[in-house]
Each structure stands twice: as structure tokens, then as C-alpha cells.
Amino acid sequence: MTRVTVWNEFRHEREDEAVREVYPDGIHAVIADFLDERGFDVETATLDEPEHGLTEDVLAETDVLTWWGHDAHDEVSDEVVERVRERVLDGMGLVVLHSGHFSKIFKRLMGTTCNLKYREAGETERLWVLEPGHPIAAGVEESVEIPETEMYGERFDVPAPETLVFTSWFEGGEVFRSGCCYTRGAGKVFYFRPGHETYPIYRQPEVQQILTNAVEWAAPSDGPAPSFGKHSTPATEE
Ligand code: ZN
Numbered sequence: 001m002t003r004v005t006v007w008n009e010f011r012h013e014r015e016d017e018a019v020r021e022v023y024p025d026g027i028h029a030v031i032a033d034f035l036d037e038r039g040f041d042v043e044t045a046t047l048d049e050p051e052h053g054l055t056e057d058v059l060a061e062t063d064v065l066t067w068w069g070h071d072a073h074d075e076v077s078d079e080v081v082e083r084v085r086e087r088v089l090d091g092m093g094l095v096v097l098h099s100g101h102f103s104k105i106f107k108r109l110m111g112t113t114c115n116l117k118y119r120e121a122g123e124t125e126r127l128w129v130l131e132p133g134h135p136i137a138a139g140v141e142e143s144v145e146i147p148e149t150e151m152y153g154e155r156f157d158v159p160a161p162e163t164l165v166f167t168s169w170f171e172g173g174e175v176f177r178s179g180c181c182y183t184r185g186a187g188k189v190f191y192f193r194p195g196h197e198t199y200p201i202y203r204q205p206e207v208q209q210i211l212t213n214a215v216e217w218a219a220p221s222d223g224p225a226p227s228f229g230k231h232s233t234p235a236t237e238e
Contacts, residue, residue: 001039001040001041002040002041002063002064002215002216002219003040003041003042003043003061003062003063003064004032004035004040004041004042004043004062004063004064004065004066004215005042005043005044005045005053005054005058005059005062005064005065005066006028006031006032006035006042006043006044006045006066007028007044007045007046007052007053007054007065007066007067007068007069008026008027008028008031008044008045008046008047008068008069009046009047009068009069009070009071009072010026010027010028010046010047010048011047011070011071011072012070012071012197013025013026013027013197016197018198019197019198022197022198022199022200023197023200023202026044026046027068027195027197027202028044028045028046028068029044030202030203031066031068031202031211032044034202034208034211034212035211035212035215038212040215043058043062045058047069047072047075047076051077051080052076052077052080054080054083054084056083059083059084059087059092060087062087062092063092063093063219063220064092064093064094064095064215064218064219065084065087065092065093065094065095066094066095066096066097066211066215067094067095067096067097067100067103067105067106068097068098068099068100068195069099069100069102069103070098070099070100070102070197073102073103073104074104076103076104076105078104081104081105081108084105085105085108085109087187088105088109088184088185088187088189089184089185089186089187090185090186090187091185091186091187091220091221091223092187092220093187093188093189093190093215093217093218093219093220094109094187094188094189094190094218095189095190095192095211095214095215095218096189096190096191096192097192097195098192098193098194098195098196099195099196100191101114101116101152101156101158101191101193102114102115106189106191109182109184109189110158110159110182111159112157112158112159113157114156114157114158115156115157116152116153116154116155116156116157116176117151117152117153117154117155117174118150118151118152118153119150119151119153119172120150120151120196121150121151121172122148122149122199123148123149123150123151123170123171123172124145124146124147124148124149124170124171125145125146125149125151125168125169125170125171125194126143126144126145126146126168126169126170127143127144127145127146127166127167127168127178127179127194128142128143128166128167128168128169129141129142129143129144129165129166130164130165130166130167131163131164131165134163134165134181135213135216135217136165136179136181136190136210136213136214136217137165137166137210137213138209138213139209139213140206140209140210140213141206144206144207144210146194146199146201146204146207148199149170149194149196149199149201150196150198150199151170151171151172151174151176152168152174152176152178152193153170153174153175153176154174154175154176154177156176156177158177158180158191159182161177161180161181161182161191162181162182162183163180163181164177164179164180164181165179165180165181166178166179166192166193166210167179168193168194176193178192178193178194179191179192179193179210181217186220186223186226187218187220188217188218189218190214190217190218192210192211192214194207195207
């Protein structure tokens with residue numbers, strides 16, 4: 001069974017009444033619930049826990065980590081970021097959500113600014129599937145409408161994705177690469193755009209389907225451990 005740790009900054013929900021109405025127990029609780037219902041072994045972790053809830057032991061027992069952060073990226077300790085990065089290189093999957101584009105871990109893994117355009121005007125988003133054969137698009141319609149969301153627009157300053165599964169169109173005319181797949185070391189990384197904290201986007205069934213697929217896709221595969229360094233010629237048998 002795939003072990004998932006759902007990480008959330010969990011500040012907006014405690015500090016802002018409008019966000020608390022949408023996610024009374026936190027964004028992580030909603031994500032953890034639907035992943036649990038779909039058969040994953042799910043734990044949650046939040047910023048204000050010791051070591052942000054991401055101790056060596058927790059990460060060692062995590063196959064896929066999902067990450068939602070926004071206001072307090074700078075409060076995530078560099079030590080924990082490095083610990084997560086090493087686990088990703090070692091094979092742990094990472095699913096980065098929405099404003100997590102500016103998290104230390106995502107910027108570190110991408111090596112670019114990860115900057116973008118944004119506008120908070122409750123616009124409609126239409127998420128188009130570009131790769132219908134990709135596992136993250138399984139069970140999803142050709143396009144998914146999100147009735148009200150924050151706009152993110154190009155340019156999104158990330159490396160070209162290895163696979164671009166979704167592109168978004170917004171009412172205001174902008175477009176955005178909303179579902180980006182990467183590999184870093186043995187780990188798979190998926191960035192998924194939708195999910196602003198004042199809209200119930202993680203309660204939408206299509207979004208839950210996509211995130212379920214993303215967690216399955218990002219789970220470690222059982223590949224060989226690579227060897228590095230000076231490599232001697234195999235002894236020839238006489
Ligand atoms: Zn947002």
C-alpha cells in the first residue's frame with residue numbers, strides 16, 4: 001500500500017475566516033480524507049509541528065509527499081528542505097500543489113525562479129488534458145471546468161516539463177502549464193496548479209481523481225540502486 005504524507009502550511013485556515021469556511025480542518029484534512037478513501041495509507045504533517053512534521057522517520061516511511069504552502073515558505077527550515085530533497089532523489093514521489101510553486105523544495109528541485117503571473121478575481125478555469133494516455137489523466141474528461149479560481153498565467157518560469165499533462169485556460173485569456181511531470185534522481189515530481197485556499201477546489205471530484213492518479217504515478221518504482229564513482233573492469237575469466 002502506498003504511504004502518503006500530506007503536508008500543509010496550515011496557516012490561512014487558522015487565521016482567515018473565509019478560508020476556514022472552506023477548509024475548517026485545513027486543506028490537508030480534505031486531501032488526506034479522499035486519499036484515504038481511495039485506499040492509500042495516509043498521514044498528515046504541518047509547518048508548526050516539530051521539524052514541520054517531516055522527521056527522518058516520517059520521510060523514511062513516506063512513498064509520496066504532497067505539498068501545499070503559500071504564506072510561510074521562508075519558515076520552512078533549510079535542513080528539512082534538504083532532507084526532503086534527498087528523499088526525492090532517492091525515489092520518494094513529490095506532488096506540489098498550487099502556491100507550492102514558490103516553496104523552497106520546488107524551487108530547489110527546479111533550479112529556476114518558478115515565478116508566474118496571478119490575479120485573484122474568481123475566474124473560471126478550463127483545464128485541458130494534453131496527454132490522454134498518461135496515467136495522471138486516467139478517468140478524467142477531455143477538459144475539466146473549475147468554476148471559480150485564482151488565475152496563474154505564463155510565463156511560468158520552470159524547466160520544460162518532461163511531460164505536460166494539463167494546460168489551463170482562464171476567462172481573462174491567460175494560459176498556464178498546470179500539470180507538469182519531472183524526474184529528479186529516482187524520484188518523480190508532479191506540479192498541479194489548481195487549489196487556491198478560498199475556493200473548494202480540493203473538494204471537486206475531478207480534482208480528487210487527478211490527485212489520486214498523481215500520487216499513484218509518483219509512487220517509487222522498484223528500480224536498482226545506482227552505483228557511482230570509479231568502476232573497475234569486470235575480471236575476465238580464464
Ligand atoms: Zn492561491
